[in-house]
Amino acid sequence: MARMLWTRRNMMLFEDYFVAPSILMQKAKQACTEFQQMQHKQCTSRSHGNLDQIDNALWLPPELDWIKINWDIATKEIGQRIGVGIAVRDSEGDLLVSCMQPLSFCTQATMAEARGLISAMKLCKELGLQKVVFEGDSLQFVNAVRHHLQENGLLQCLVQDVYSIMANTRWEIRHVRRKANQVAH
Incomplete structure (x- = not known):
């Protein structure tokens, strides 16, 4: 709903x-x-x-004592706006928090996904969560984070931001198919 x-x-x-x-x-x-x-x-x-x-097509709950955060973005090129959807669920699959955040000046998909993850991670920190699995449907960005992207440019800066924000927190990032990520869309 x-x-x-x-x-x-x-x-x-x-x-x-x-x-x-x-x-x-x-x-x-x-x-x-x-x-x-x-x-x-x-x-x-x-x-x-x-x-x-x-495994990758349906949402599966995280391990006991872990939280799963799904994030997704919707873009609108006219006006350069995006909307970030975030859903936070526990190991029982219960929705704990959901939110939407509008952002401006970002319509390139990978950069928008990066900004969406950063928003989800900031929410994670605000909530004081310590064991978190992040799931998103952008394979390119998930791989950039998982492999510590080493190229120069804005995407590398955003990947570094991800690691800075999540310092001192146990976390994982996973790619899931769009169907498994619908709760955040």
Whole structure:
């Protein structure tokens, strides 16, 4: 439901398109049914040893005592604006915090994803979280962070910012498919 409210808000803000609340509720019920069906498939796949096929396509909870933060961005080239969506969930899969942050002057996808992760990490620090898994659907940026990008330029500066912000915190970063990251979009 939170994702649908986020999408509805973006459509109103960026596309001047209004979605009636009744349509939103109908879509929420459909999404809930689909989620339950996917959870059933996931349990069935796990019991049959097919976990590798779904690992990266569905959201999976973090280990006990860890928190998972998904982040994603939406861009609008006109006006050079982006919206950062962040969802914080615990090892039970319960949503602890979700937020949206509008940012300006950044429409290049990788840079926008970098700024989105930095926003998520700042939120992590504000909340005092100590064991955190960050998931995003930008393979290029996730790999840049994981491999300590060594090229000169703005992206390297943003990667260094990531490591500075998360000093003294246990954290990991993972790439997931867009479908597994929908809660943040």
